[in-house]
Amino acid sequence: MAATPEGYMSGFGNDFETExxxxxxxxxxxxxxxxAYGLYAEQLSGSPFTAPRGLNERSWLxxxxxxxxxxxxxxxxDLPHWKSAPCIVEHDRPIGQYRWSPVPIPDASLTFVAGVRTMTTAGDVNTQTGMSTHLYFVTASMFDDYFYNADGELLIAPQQGALAFVTExxxxxxxxxxxxxxxxGVKFRVELVAGAARGYMCENYGAKFTLPNRGPIGANCLANARDFKTPVAAFEDREATSRMTVKWCGKFYACEIGHSPLDVVAWHGNYAPYKYDLRAFSPIGAxxxxxxxxxxxxVLTAPSGEEGTANVDFVIFPERWQVAEHSFRPPWYHMNIMSEFMGLIYGQYDAKPQGFTPGAMSLHNCMLPHGPDxxxxxRASQARLEPEKLTKTLAFMFETRFPQRLTDYAATLETLQEDYADCWAGLEKRFNGKP
Incomplete structure (x- = not known):
């Protein structure tokens, strides 16, 4: 029996049941x-058994x-391009602000797992702290080929081409x-939908992603729980020589099995994969x-042991109105504790109108200054401050409180913009002694 077409249930962190x-x-x-049906019962736990009720996550399969x-x-x-923290390599790159132009999709046959290319690592996969940022390139579907990651959860953000994640x-x-x-720990394979695909991925080693607290914002806006979609049950009853690959403590291991592992006929619980349409995000602003x-x-945050300080934050810059008066509207110049890996899904980013195109990425590590070019x-200093809508734009950040270290792959990419820092060269002293 093949997997049924995709279907979804709404809500974030709900205790679902589906058969x-x-x-x-x-x-x-x-x-x-x-x-029933001679099935086996199995629990998949995403938290320690004794975690508080609100944090305890498990599903019965x-x-x-x-x-x-x-x-x-x-x-x-060996998957030599997929790295895990700590990955401290001796390349020739000093500290600094980095930006890369889009990386072309390779001509080689690459499945989702084989096509991962690590850009940065932070923290330590062995102590389940920190994260890694990756690019992925897919030119071939996974067929009788399955994977699960014991090191962390994966947040996948497509930039070009659609993908189908067939999970248990x-x-x-x-x-x-x-x-x-x-x-x-969730098993899956990945299929191409129409043509080659490229995108970004965050591998979160720490506490799992959750919705951020809204504080004074109140009960609404930002990402709303009802817009997150969890799949309904579907299963494969397929007996064929297959390959299972597992990532564990930064290493990869594979074995041969004689059937599809995506054989869950029914499940209930609150530990499950999900999707979210970023266009459902309800932004707020000045x-x-x-x-x-x-x-x-x-959109999502993975908390650390320090209140208000994330292991990873997933932040987006979507379509929105800008209406602030007497104000410099783009992001201001800043230095901060968080290390920011940024990508552009489509459109133009308002603080970097040149050199940052869809598929590109940048890295501004902790306490390294950055801001508008x-x-x-x-433009922003002289603009007429009328209401303006930023349209057809979607940028994002994977940010962490840990330093993000470049891999050899990132340090030697041909698309690295060696002149990136020159975008600030025109910011001359403007002091004129007058108020």
Whole structure:
């Protein structure tokens, strides 16, 4: 039986229940002596068993075979371009602000897993702190080829081309302007939808992504829970020689199995993959003067042990109105504790009108200054401050409180803009001694 077409349930962190066959979910208990259809009951836990009720995450899966049959004798495999922290390499790049033009999609045959290219790493995968930023390139679908990541959850943001993530919880399709999050330990394969694909990915080693607290904002705006979509149950009853690859403590291991591991007929719980359309984000901003901190654009946050300080934040800069009076409207010049990896899905970013095109990326590490280029400063300083709508634009940041270290791949990319810092060269002293 093949996986059914994708379908979704709405809500973030809800305790869902869904079944692909009627009566597959047990009623009143999680692990009956005999499950319907001869299925096996299995729990997938995304938090320690004794985590507080509001933080405890798990799902019960009712499947054709338990997961112990979805692994075998592992052999170590080499995926040389997918790196994990700590990855401290001795390249010749000094500290500084970095920017890369879009990287062309390679001509080689690359599945999603083989096509990952790590740009930066931060923290330590062995202590489950920090994160990594990656590019991915996909030119071939995964067929009888499956993967799960024991090191962290994956946040995938397509920039070109659509992908289908076929998971043990169901099927998720995403295209540019959408994201999906695959939790730690969830098995999946990736299919191309129409043509080659390229995008960005954050691998979060720490506490899982959640919705940020709104504080004085109140109950509404930013990302609303109802707009997150979790797949309905779908399963594959397929017996064929298959490959399972696992990422564990920064290394990769593969084994051969004789069937599809995507065999969950029904499930219930609150630990599951999900998607989100970034165009559903409801931005807020200054409606009189000044420019708020970019934290008002946070979609998801992965908290650290320090209150208000994220292991990773996922921040977007979507279409929005700018109406502030007597104000410099683009992001101001700043230095801060967070290290910011930025990408552009489509359109133009208002603080960098030149050199930062869709598919490009930049890195501004902690306590390294950055802000609008000279052209953006000149334009914003002289603009008539009428209401203006920024349209057809979508940029994002993966930011962390840990320093992001360049990989060799990032340091030696041909698309690295060696003259990036020159974008601020025109910011001459403007002091004239007058108020």
């Amino acid at each position: 692909a066959l009627p009566g597959a979910l047990p009623v009143g208990q999680n692990s009956p002596q005999r499950c 009712y499947r054709l075979r338990p997961s112990v049959r979805h692994t075998g004798r592992f052999d170590k495999v 919880f169901g099927r998720i399709g995403i295209a540019p302007g959408e994201i999906c999050v695959i939790p730690r 409606i009189l003067f000044d420019h708020p901190d970019p934290s008002i654009f946070s 000279a052209q953006a400063f000149a």
